[in-house]
Amino acid sequence: MQAKKMTHTKHDLHHRRKPRVGISSCLLGHYVRYDGKDKRNDFIVSRLSEYVEFIAICPEVGIGLGVPRAPIHLIDDPDTPEKPGAVFIHDPCIDVTQSLATYAKQIAQNYPDLSGFIFKSRSPSCGLYNTPVFSSTTTQHIKNSSGIFASEITRLLPRLPTENEENLLETNNIENFIHDVTRYHSKIPFI
């Protein structure tokens, strides 16, 4: 008997591939933090690796800051209170806000097939909703916001499933995230 010939469309092949999920590089164990260390999260990496292909992204390295490097933080901008800025702690005159936002645009363009993003909590670049913002005049912690890179990614891709790593560790959130990523992946046009 003649074997049945299998044919796969480009569409089939796309949807048999694992969804691609961006992740802050330090969570994968890359030594990219300002202090030269990592922040590997074994639970997230081992739980999700079965379902997704990780795309490691460190926006601070991406804009050309070295490892190790002086740390940055978010400061309140009185002219645009809804949009904090990212500056070096030791020299607030060095502002990297625009560089981080531009890098986010490049990532959104370079990876049109991303189906999710996991951000490192409380980072001035990668934090999602829980990064401290300091007063530019008194240096007091006045509120929390998203880091510049994460804020721009979520603005550019408002439907993309996103989470910060601390939320993913809470009950059922990782299962919900896998569900959202799989559904998003099934709907994006094949590349």
Ligand code: SF4
């Ligand atoms: S939190 Fe983001 S910017 Fe900071 S080291 Fe990790 S990946 Fe890089």
